[in-house]
Amino acid sequence: MLEVKNLVTSFGSVVALDGVSFTAQESKITTVIGANGAGKSTLLRTISGLEHATSGSITWSGKSVIGMRAEDIVRGGIAHVPEGHAVISELSVEENISMGSLFRRRKFKADVTAAQDEVFELFPRLKERRKQLAGTLSGGERQMLAISRALVSRPKLLLLDEPSLGLAPLVVEQIIDSINILCRTTGLTVLLVEQNANTALGVADHGVLLSLGKVVADRPAAELRADANLRAAYLGY
Amino acid sequence: MDTFLAALFSGTSRGAIYALVALGLVIVWRGAGILNYAQMGQAMFSTYIASTMITNGNSYWLAFVVAIVVGAVMGVLLDILVMRPLSNKKKTELLSSESMRAAIPVIASLGILGVLQALAGIIWAAEERGFPAPYAQEGFTVAGNVMPFTSFDVFVITVVLTTLALTTLFFKKTGVGLAMRATALNSEVARLSGIRTNFTRSLSWAFSGAASSLAGLLITPTSNLSPNTLDLVLIIGFTAAVVGGLDSPAGAVIGGFLVGMVISFVSFYGSPEDVFLAILAVLLLVLIIRPRGILGAKDARRV
Ligand SMILES: Nc1ncnc2c1ncn2[C@@H]1O[C@H](COP(=O)(O)OP(=O)(O)O)[C@@H](O)[C@H]1O
Ligand SMILES: [Mg+2]
Numbered sequence: 001m002l003e004v005k006n007l008v009t010s011f012g013s014v015v016a017l018d019g020v021s022f023t024a025q026e027s028k029i030t031t032v033i034g035a036n037g038a039g040k041s042t043l044l045r046t047i048s049g050l051e052h053a054t055s056g057s058i059t060w061s062g063k064s065v066i067g068m069r070a071e072d073i074v075r076g077g078i079a080h081v082p083e084g085h086a087v088i089s090e091l092s093v094e095e096n097i098s099m100g101s102l103f104r105r106r107k108f109k110a111d112v113t114a115a116q117d118e119v120f121e122l123f124p125r126l127k128e129r130r131k132q133l134a135g136t137l138s139g140g141e142r143q144m145l146a147i148s149r150a151l152v153s154r155p156k157l158l159l160l161d162e163p164s165l166g167l168a169p170l171v172v173e174q175i176i177d178s179i180n181i182l183c184r185t186t187g188l189t190v191l192l193v194e195q196n197a198n199t200a201l202g203v204a205d206h207g208v209l210l211s212l213g214k215v216v217a218d219r220p221a222a223e224l225r226a227d228a229n230l231r232a233a234y235l236g237y
Numbered sequence: 238m239d240t241f242l243a244a245l246f247s248g249t250s251r252g253a254i255y256a257l258v259a260l261g262l263v264i265v266w267r268g269a270g271i272l273n274y275a276q277m278g279q280a281m282f283s284t285y286i287a288s289t290m291i292t293n294g295n296s297y298w299l300a301f302v303v304a305i306v307v308g309a310v311m312g313v314l315l316d317i318l319v320m321r322p323l324s325n326k327k328k329t330e331l332l333s334s335e336s337m338r339a340a341i342p343v344i345a346s347l348g349i350l351g352v353l354q355a356l357a358g359i360i361w362a363a364e365e366r367g368f369p370a371p372y373a374q375e376g377f378t379v380a381g382n383v384m385p386f387t388s389f390d391v392f393v394i395t396v397v398l399t400t401l402a403l404t405t406l407f408f409k410k411t412g413v414g415l416a417m418r419a420t421a422l423n424s425e426v427a428r429l430s431g432i433r434t435n436f437t438r439s440l441s442w443a444f445s446g447a448a449s450s451l452a453g454l455l456i457t458p459t460s461n462l463s464p465n466t467l468d469l470v471l472i473i474g475f476t477a478a479v480v481g482g483l484d485s486p487a488g489a490v491i492g493g494f495l496v497g498m499v500i501s502f503v504s505f506y507g508s509p510e511d512v513f514l515a516i517l518a519v520l521l522l523v524l525i526i527r528p529r530g531i532l533g534a535k536d537a538r539r540v
Binding site: 048049050069070071074075079080082086087088090091095098099100102103105149150153 | 412415416418419422423425426427428429430431432433434534
């Protein structure tokens with residue numbers, strides 16, 4: 001279980017997270033939705049160690065990750081796919097993927113190969129393009145690559161920041177489906193950040209609505225989806 | 238024809254050394270975002286250590302290896318003791334502008350160059366001394382004619398080309414090499430992949446330190462050793478790096494050979510005094526025609 005309590009993260013005088021508390025159950029998809037600037041990315045970046053919390057606590061499986069370095073948090077089983085198709089354009093598809101398992105290559109040599117085969121099975125288009133530079137991929141393929149890079153680190157918790165951003169509906173569906181399947185078949189815990197609330201709530205078990213750095217709703221996804229008042233007030237549709 | 242051949246050969250062996258210097262600069266630039274002005278100061282210092290060892294009766298080869306290791310260690314120390322603390326965001330928060338923050342390590346490297354040169358002056362006295370070459374510096378004789386090419390030139394070119402080939406293999410084929418490239422290209426994505434970027438960055442400094450010490454060992458037999466002799470080499474190496482594209486290791490190598498040729502031909506056909514002008518001319522020409530250099534990336538990401 002991921003447990004976030006009274007989390008505060010600020011940038012100078014800007015308080016991006018203002019006492020955020022929620023939990024994400026294991027082997028479930030929890031989605032964090034909210035308008036632009038609500039603090040969604042900051043939340044994920046604080047969990048993965050890219051930003052430092054001012055106060056509050058974050059625990060995963062009972063262990064605190066506060067103060068740990070990003071590179072050690074990944075090694076502890078929390079993988080983060082940041083906003084904006086985060087791949088390295090100048091490296092090949094294959095290199096981008098193996099980058100994610102470099103830290104496991106000595107101890108778990110066979111499993112590193114297995115993990116790579118699995119992501120190629122999940123996203124066959126990447127296999128066809130594995131010698132190509134990541135910069136030559138389409139937006140959807142880049143997102144698949146970024147997710148693959150995270151998956152080969154064999155995470156227990158996957159943090160996804162707006163995977164649907166800028167992608168065609170069909171591609172979004174494909175990516176969301178893949179994540180859903182992963183969660184249901186492998187027991188992966190997913191924390192999915194989306195502005196596209198309908199898509200996210202459609203696939204998630206639980207939803208957390210964030211507004212100006214505060215949690216304004218924390219309920220089963222289906223309930224959130226049905227609440228027209230909340231939608232009108234915070235998501236603007 | 239003889240002059241032409243002589244210029245060509247000398248340009249190749251000089252160019253090889255400049256390629257090494259430029260590569261050292263480029264690797265730290267890419268890996269840490271810092272132009273390291275102290276690089277040839279480190280090389281000068283480790284060459285002095287080698288010189289002292291040889292004077293004290295140690296073999297050239299032992300001194301050679303020690304100097305390269307010292308160069309690598311100095312690079313790592315520079316990173317850990319100076320550059321890493323200086324690029325710490327929290328500590329430099331007071332400086333509001335990004336460009337001011339970026340200037341701090343560069344100024345620090347200039348300061349370290351000064352300190353190294355002063356220290357060398359104190360320890361080894363400031364006058365020039367010679368530095369030995371492991372092979373003859375007289376030209377080969379072919380059919381009674383002395384060729385403008387020496388055994389030492391062959392040694393220089395062999396050592397440099399081997400180093401370049403091994404470096405390329407290391408970066409392309411090994412996991413650590415991939416981790417170093419990833420860190421240089423996008424350190425945030427690298428960290429999210431579990432790569433310990435502090436470590437890979439230190440490795441870049443080690444590599445750069447070793448490469449420039451090697452360059453120092455290879456160039457001092459023909460230029461003598463003093464606390465300041467390598468200043469010009471730094472300027473030439475810097476020109477080579479800019480010509481090739483500051484963010485491209487392959488460009489650095491091409492730039493090195495190109496600048497080596499220009500210098501060699503100018504000094505054989507013109508006069509040695511024109512060399513510095515020629516370097517500046519090349520630098521200006523590239524900056525005007527193709528500011529990103531021969532192989533530099535289109536978007537100058539770190540300017
Ligand atoms: N690096 C930063 N420096 C300063 N302010 C930031 C930084 N990152 C985010 N913020 C601010 O924090 C708030 C939340 O941003 P963010 O987490 O990116 O929101 P979201 O992902 O929900 O759109 C915004 O007001 C944003 O301007
Ligand atoms: Mg965001």
